[in-house]
Amino acid sequence: MNDDLIIAGKPIRSRLITGSGKYRDDRIIKEVLEAAECDIITIALRRIDLDRPDDSILNHIPEGKILLPNTSGARNADEAVRIARLARAAGCGDWIKIEVINDQKYLLPDNQETLKATEELVKDGFVVLPYMSPELATARRLVDAGAAAVMPFGAPIGTNKGLRTLDLIEILVEEISIPVIVDAGIGRPSHAAQAMELGVDAILLNTAIASSKDPVAMAQAFKMAIRAGRYAYLAGPGAQSHNARPSSPMTGFLRDE
Amino acid sequence: MEFYRKLQEFKSFNLQSYLDSIAPHHIEAILAKDNVTELDFPALLSDAALEYLEPMAQRAATITRKQFGNVIFLFTPLYISNYCENTCRYCSFACTHNIERRHLSPREIREEAQKIGDTGMRHILLLTGESSKKATLEYITDAVALCRDYFSSIGIEIYPLTEEGYGRCVAEGVDSLTIYQEVYDETIYHELHRGGPKDNYRFRLEAPDRACRQNVHSLTIGALLGLHDFRKEAFALALHLRHIQNTWPATEVSVSLPRIRPLVQDFALPDPVSDKRFVQLLTAFRIAFPSVGITISTRESKEFRNNILPLGVTRMSAGVSTAVGGHSQAPSTTQFEIADSRSLEEMKRDLLRAGFQPVTYDWNSRLLINS
Numbered sequence: 001m002n003d004d005l006i007i008a009g010k011p012i013r014s015r016l017i018t019g020s021g022k023y024r025d026d027r028i029i030k031e032v033l034e035a036a037e038c039d040i041i042t043i044a045l046r047r048i049d050l051d052r053p054d055d056s057i058l059n060h061i062p063e064g065k066i067l068l069p070n071t072s073g074a075r076n077a078d079e080a081v082r083i084a085r086l087a088r089a090a091g092c093g094d095w096i097k098i099e100v101i102n103d104q105k106y107l108l109p110d111n112q113e114t115l116k117a118t119e120e121l122v123k124d125g126f127v128v129l130p131y132m133s134p135e136l137a138t139a140r141r142l143v144d145a146g147a148a149a150v151m152p153f154g155a156p157i158g159t160n161k162g163l164r165t166l167d168l169i170e171i172l173v174e175e176i177s178i179p180v181i182v183d184a185g186i187g188r189p190s191h192a193a194q195a196m197e198l199g200v201d202a203i204l205l206n207t208a209i210a211s212s213k214d215p216v217a218m219a220q221a222f223k224m225a226i227r228a229g230r231y232a233y234l235a236g237p238g239a240q241s242h243n244a245r246p247s248s249p250m251t252g253f254l255r256d257e
Numbered sequence: 258m259e260f261y262r263k264l265q266e267f268k269s270f271n272l273q274s275y276l277d278s279i280a281p282h283h284i285e286a287i288l289a290k291d292n293v294t295e296l297d298f299p300a301l302l303s304d305a306a307l308e309y310l311e312p313m314a315q316r317a318a319t320i321t322r323k324q325f326g327n328v329i330f331l332f333t334p335l336y337i338s339n340y341c342e343n344t345c346r347y348c349s350f351a352c353t354h355n356i357e358r359r360h361l362s363p364r365e366i367r368e369e370a371q372k373i374g375d376t377g378m379r380h381i382l383l384l385t386g387e388s389s390k391k392a393t394l395e396y397i398t399d400a401v402a403l404c405r406d407y408f409s410s411i412g413i414e415i416y417p418l419t420e421e422g423y424g425r426c427v428a429e430g431v432d433s434l435t436i437y438q439e440v441y442d443e444t445i446y447h448e449l450h451r452g453g454p455k456d457n458y459r460f461r462l463e464a465p466d467r468a469c470r471q472n473v474h475s476l477t478i479g480a481l482l483g484l485h486d487f488r489k490e491a492f493a494l495a496l497h498l499r500h501i502q503n504t505w506p507a508t509e510v511s512v513s514l515p516r517i518r519p520l521v522q523d524f525a526l527p528d529p530v531s532d533k534r535f536v537q538l539l540t541a542f543r544i545a546f547p548s549v550g551i552t553i554s555t556r557e558s559k560e561f562r563n564n565i566l567p568l569g570v571t572r573m574s575a576g577v578s579t580a581v582g583g584h585s586q587a588p589s590t591t592q593f594e595i596a597d598s599r600s601l602e603e604m605k606r607d608l609l610r611a612g613f614q615p616v617t618y619d620w621n622s623r624l625l626i627n628s
């Protein structure tokens with residue numbers, strides 16, 4: 001069965017997206033990516049030396065992957081737009097993950113500015129994946145603005161607390177027609193599996209792999225957990241409805257009229 | 258509210274008796290919770306907390322790994338002028354000392370910048386003494402403009418400016434400001450900085466706010482450890498941090514914890530901080546301020562720096578000379594004693610060995626200004 005994730009019309013096999021920051025040594029990134037079998041890699045543009053792009057983290061990313069630069073460091077929509085354009089000019093392609101954070105204490109995204117940046121960058125021909133606080137009204141506006149996916153957080157960045165925003169994410173899964181990718185907060189493979197079982201389309205994570213004692217093994221564990229969660233989601237609803245034959249129906253008292 | 262007034266409000270707070278009231282169960286409770294409050298922070302500096310140094314260190318290490326990963330950001334300081342009109346008792350550059358004064362010309366700044374740039378370093382911190390006549394704002398902004406050819410991120414550690422002054426620096430390409438209050442206790446501050454422009458306690462204290470109002474991207478504040486009871490100083494510094502976080506939530510803030518090693522003959526450090534107390538302070542900051550960067554200076558020895566790396570440190574200086582022109586010329590008088598004189602290459606190698614990734618590029622001022 002083909003179960004590709006489609007983002008902006010592009011089929012993507014892996015539902016695990018990883019980052020490239022926080023590693024003890026960038027040379028390990030290649031191995032981690034192989035173990036995780038990801039197709040999309042996020043990278044902070046602030047980590048790519050604009051004057052010496054050859055001498056950067058890009059060297060450690062294998063060919064054929066989709067680069068998803070992020071606008072880390074942007075505090076408002078204008079800065080995010082500027083960083084996105086610089087990313088494109090630096091040869092990072094047209095995909096952009098918008099990250100507008102103007103609260104360094106909690107590192108929570110600013111939905112309003114994110115929406116503004118999304119509108120502008122979509123017009124500019126970017127494939128826009130906005131990182132957001134899980135909130136339905138904004139998610140709908142992002143869809144209208146032409147976002148390619150929405151990326152709500154499960155818990156604040158770096159906390160590894162899992163799906164603290166579970167109820168809100170369930171609503172997004174239910175209501176939003178474009179892919180919902182949980183970004184941030186996932187600390188363990190079990191968290192990732194849980195999110196996938198709910199019907200989330202993909203998971204983006206970085207810290208949980210990068211800060212693990214054995215990032216390569218952890219990448220593998222996440223890959224498998226995400227697959228397991230996905231299979232469970234696909235298997236779940238159908239199987240349950242087939243077997244729904246309650247022994248004492250609650251509506252047996254109704255007569256045909 | 259302005260920070261000066263906020264700090265005044267805490268004048269009546271008896272920190273010592275609060276610290277004395279802290280018992281082991283308080284510390285256990287703090288270590289068990291997620292969000293540490295304003296008064297939990299000083300509790301972690303109490304004598305009672307000393308018994309919990311190991312769990313504090315464990316907690317601090319876990320938080321750091323989660324927030325920052327295994328990364329240490331590096332920068333190199335560049336002293337461009339040691340002319341100074343101040344009398345800071347602990348500093349060799351004070352105008353009361355008869356030392357060789359140096360003031361780098363634009364050509365010399367270029368040479369130094371080139372030398373540092375050649376090591377692969379992309380973050381520079383420009384330092385001057387306080388002489389607005391010699392190291393004028395113009396001189397400083399010209400230096401910044403020169404440095405843009407060699408570095409992606411430019412910080413300044415200079416005398417406090419007016420808001421307009423900070424605005425000009427930011428427009429020229431400065432993305433980060435480092436300014437230490439030196440000592441938060443106002444009485445001791447005046448004792449140590451008599452005469453000279455630095456005598457203006459409040460102008461210095463509120464300099465970070467002025468820079469943030471002008472949109473500086475990142476900020477480092479700190480107090481010189483050893484000049485006064487470190488608990489009182491750390492408490493004030495923590496209040497300052499919270500004030501900045503609340504007032505300027507978008508600014509990336511770091512705190513620097515320099516234990517100073519004065520080279521001045523007739524100045525004995527009033528309140529030296531022991532290694533153990535330093536670790537207590539470092540871990541307390543990490544636990545209370547999980548997302549705040551922590552800078553450690555080269556005044557710490559190489560061995561000690563290596564040991565405290567996992568406990569909360571996120572930034573270090575590397576390839577340091579505190580003499581003006583010290584990177585390309587025969588060095589003149591140095592400001593402080595340096596205990597860790599590793600070159601950038603050595604530092605990178607040692608960090609990698611210790612399981613950390615040295616980062617010499619993490620920001621480009623071009624991401625923000627229209628150049």
Ligand code: SF4
Pocket residue numbers: 341342343344345348349350351352385386387455
């Ligand atoms: S600490 Fe700074 S202001 Fe004070 S004497 Fe030294 S150089 Fe001058």
